Amino acid sequence: MPNAKQHAIVGAAVGVGAWYLYCRFTERPLDLGELLLAGGACAVVGLLPDVFEPAIHPNHRSILHSYMCAGLLSYGTKWVWENPTLDRDQKMHWSVCVLGYLSHLIADGQTPKGLPLIRLMGDN
């Protein structure tokens, strides 16, 4: 089971990578401060699933650690990108945070316990 440090490192790498690619493909100047902020934000968001559902027992993974949650976040991201009131940077900020959250779910999904498709608190 990945621990908090591993989730933070993976999240930071995902955030830095996503922001780098965003700047590269949109020909946006790459700013070191923004790059570090994306990595830091993604690292923090990458810890949230275990903040919401602490790993205090083997069956701690519930709805916020589920494939359904990943699907809803992905759909939310689609909605954000279709929203004409948000500018491109705002959309990318959202996307970087979602990628941080998804990095946690993907890492947890690689463990023998995996992720539930959908599971409410109390189900076993």
Ligand SMILES: [Zn+2]
């Ligand atoms: Zn977790």
